[in-house]
Amino acid sequence: MSLLEVRGVSHRFPDGRTALREVSLSIESGELLLIAGPNGSGKTVLMKHLNGLLAPTSGVVLLEGRPLADCLAEARRRVGLIFQDADAQIVGQTVREDVAFGPENLRLSEEEVRRRADAAMSAVGLLGLADQAPHRLSGGEKRRLAVAGVLAMEPSVVIFDEPFAALDYPGIRQVLREILRLHGGGHTVVVITHEIEKVLAHATRMAIMSAGTIARVGTAAELIDVVESYGIRRPRLDARGIRGITWLT
Amino acid sequence: MADVGVFEYRGTESLLQRYDARHKLPALVAVAAGLLRSPPLGLLAMSGVVACAALSSRVPLAGILRQLRGFSAILVLALVAEAFSVPGARIAPGLPATAQGVESGALLAWRLGALIVAGALFAGSTSVSMVRSAVAWYLRPFPFVPAGRIATMLSLTVTFIPLVFDTYRGIHEAALSRGMALRRNPLRSARIVAVPLLIRCFSRTDAVVSAMEARCYVDERTVASLRSRPEDWAITLGVAGVTSASLFWLR
Numbered sequence: 001m002s003l004l005e006v007r008g009v010s011h012r013f014p015d016g017r018t019a020l021r022e023v024s025l026s027i028e029s030g031e032l033l034l035i036a037g038p039n040g041s042g043k044t045v046l047m048k049h050l051n052g053l054l055a056p057t058s059g060v061v062l063l064e065g066r067p068l069a070d071c072l073a074e075a076r077r078r079v080g081l082i083f084q085d086a087d088a089q090i091v092g093q094t095v096r097e098d099v100a101f102g103p104e105n106l107r108l109s110e111e112e113v114r115r116r117a118d119a120a121m122s123a124v125g126l127l128g129l130a131d132q133a134p135h136r137l138s139g140g141e142k143r144r145l146a147v148a149g150v151l152a153m154e155p156s157v158v159i160f161d162e163p164f165a166a167l168d169y170p171g172i173r174q175v176l177r178e179i180l181r182l183h184g185g186g187h188t189v190v191v192i193t194h195e196i197e198k199v200l201a202h203a204t205r206m207a208i209m210s211a212g213t214i215a216r217v218g219t220a221a222e223l224i225d226v227v228e229s230y231g232i233r234r235p236r237l238d239a240r241g242i243r244g245i246t247w248l249t
Numbered sequence: 250m251a252d253v254g255v256f257e258y259r260g261t262e263s264l265l266q267r268y269d270a271r272h273k274l275p276a277l278v279a280v281a282a283g284l285l286r287s288p289p290l291g292l293l294a295m296s297g298v299v300a301c302a303a304l305s306s307r308v309p310l311a312g313i314l315r316q317l318r319g320f321s322a323i324l325v326l327a328l329v330a331e332a333f334s335v336p337g338a339r340i341a342p343g344l345p346a347t348a349q350g351v352e353s354g355a356l357l358a359w360r361l362g363a364l365i366v367a368g369a370l371f372a373g374s375t376s377v378s379m380v381r382s383a384v385a386w387y388l389r390p391f392p393f394v395p396a397g398r399i400a401t402m403l404s405l406t407v408t409f410i411p412l413v414f415d416t417y418r419g420i421h422e423a424a425l426s427r428g429m430a431l432r433r434n435p436l437r438s439a440r441i442v443a444v445p446l447l448i449r450c451f452s453r454t455d456a457v458v459s460a461m462e463a464r465c466y467v468d469e470r471t472v473a474s475l476r477s478r479p480e481d482w483a484i485t486l487g488v489a490g491v492t493s494a495s496l497f498w499l500r
C-alpha cells in the first residue's frame with residue numbers, strides 16, 4: 001500500500017479556474033520524490049490536497065488506504081508541509097515558541113511540547129537560536145525553522161514547496177542538506193520545484209506536472225531528456241551524468 | 250517611523266522576565282494609570298518604579314534610550330502643543346507660548362516618555378506565550394468567552410507587528426525610489442503606500458491561516474503553566490502601594 005495516493009483528483013476553484021485535472025500519483029514510503037513543473041502548473045494546489053487543506057472537487061486522496069476526509073486530524077499531523085513563503089508560516093515570537101506551535105495544537109503535555117521542540121530544533125541545528133526573533137533569521141535559517149516546526153509533529157512525510165526560492169547559495173546548500181538528512185533518517189520526502197538541477201541527483205523518482213495534470217512519472221534518467229518540452233530547464237550533465245549535478249560538493 | 254524593535258521580546262533571564270505575567274499585566278495597568286494621573290511628586294515616585302523595573306530587566310539602558318529616539322517627535326509635539334495652548338503668562342512678548350504651558354507640556358512629555366519606557370520594558374520581558382497564558386487564565390472563569398481563541402488572536406497580533414512594519418518599510422522605500430517624495434499631496438502619498446500594504450497583509454493572512462491549519466491549529470492549545478512565587482506577590486503589593494500613594498497622597 002502506498003503511503004499517500006492521489007486517485008483521479010480534480011480541483012476547480014470557485015472562480016471557475018480548474019487547477020487540477022484527473023491527477024493520479026502515489027507516494028511510496030521512504031522515497032525522495034521530485035515534483036517538477038513550470039509556474040501555474042498546479043504543484044502548490046496538489047500539495048494542499050495532500051494533507052487536506054484543500055478538498056478535491058472530484059477524486060480522492062488516501063493516506064495508507066484511508067480517505068483523508070476520514071482521518072483529517074491524523075493527516076495534518078503526519079503530512080508536514082513546508083510552504084514557499086517562509087515568513088508566512090512563522091507564528092511564534094521566538095524560534096522555540098514557533099516550533100512548539102504544532103505540538104501545542106496536539107495538546108501534548110507541557111514537558112512533551114518542550115522535549116519535542118528541543119529535539120526538532122537540535123535536528124535542524126537551531127537550538128542555539130532558540131530565543132531569537134524568527135523574522136531576524138536568514139532565509140536558510142527560516143526554512144530550517146519551518147522544517148523544525150513540522151518535525152516537532154513527528155510526521156511520516158515532509159513536503160517542500162519551492163524550498164530553494166529566494167535563497168542564496170549557502171542557503172540553498174543548508175536546505176538541501178536538511179532535505180537529504182531527513183530522507184537519510186527514514187522520512188518520506190517530496191520536493192516540489194522547477195529548479196530541478198538542485199535535487200535531481202538525489203531524487204529516487206520524479207513527476208512532471210503540466211497544466212494541472214501529471215504529465216510524466218519516472219526516474220531522473222528516464223525524464224531528463226524530455227523536461228525542456230514541459231517548460232523546465234534541462235541541467236547540463238558532465239561525465240558523471242546525473243550523479244554529477246549535485247550542489248553539495 | 251518609530252523603531253518597533255524596542256517593543257520586541259528578548260529571552261534574557263532577569264527578575265522582570267520571571268515576574269509572573271498574571272501579576273505583570275495588572276502591574277503595568279497600575280503603573281500606566283499612576284504615570285498618567287499622578288500629581289508631580291507622585292509622578293516622580295512612579296518614575297522610580299519604572300527605573301527599578303529597568304534595572305531589574307537587565308536590558309542595557311543606553312539601548313532602550315537609543316531605540317526610544319524614534320518616539321521623541323511625539324514627546325516634542327506634546328510639549329509644543331501644551332506650551333501654545335495652555336492659557337497663562339507669555340514667556341516672551343510676541344511669542345504665544347506660556348510659562349504654565351511649558352510646565353504642563355514638560356510634565357506631559359515626561360509622563361508619555363516614562364509610559365513608553367514602561368511599555369517597552371513589559372514587551373521586552375514578557376513573551377507572547379506568557380501573555381497568552383495570563384489572558385487565558387483571566388478569561389477562563391467567564392463562560393461563553395472563547396478564552397483560547399482570544400489569547401491566540403492576541404499573540405498573533407503582537408507577533409505580526411514587526412512584520413507589518415518591515416512590509417511598510419519595503420513598500421515605502423520602493424515608492425520613494427520611484428519619486429513619491431516629489432508628490433505634494435500627503436494624502437495621495439499615504440494612499441500609494443497604504444493600498445499595497447493592505448493587500449500584502451491580507452494575502453499574508455491567507456498564507457498564515459493555511460500554515461496554521463497545516464500545523465493542526467485548535468483553539469484550546471497547550472498553554473505554558475504559570476507559576477507565581479512569593480516574590481511576585483511582594484513586587485505586586487509594592488507596585489500597588491507606590492501607585493496608590495502617588496495617585497492619592499503625594500501632592
Ligand SMILES: Nc1ncnc2c1ncn2[C@@H]1O[C@H](COP(=O)(O)OP(=O)(O)O)[C@@H](O)[C@H]1O
Pocket residue numbers: 013014015017018019037038039040041042043044045046
Ligand atoms: N485560490 C485560488 N483561486 C483561484 N485560482 C487559483 C487559486 N490558487 C491557485 N489558483 C490557480 O491554480 C493554478 C495552479 O496554481 P499553483 O498550484 O499555485 O501553481 P504552481 O505550480 O506554480 O504552484 C494557477 O493557474 C493559479 O492561478
Ligand SMILES: [Mg+2]
Pocket residue numbers: 043044045084161162
Ligand atoms: Mg507554487
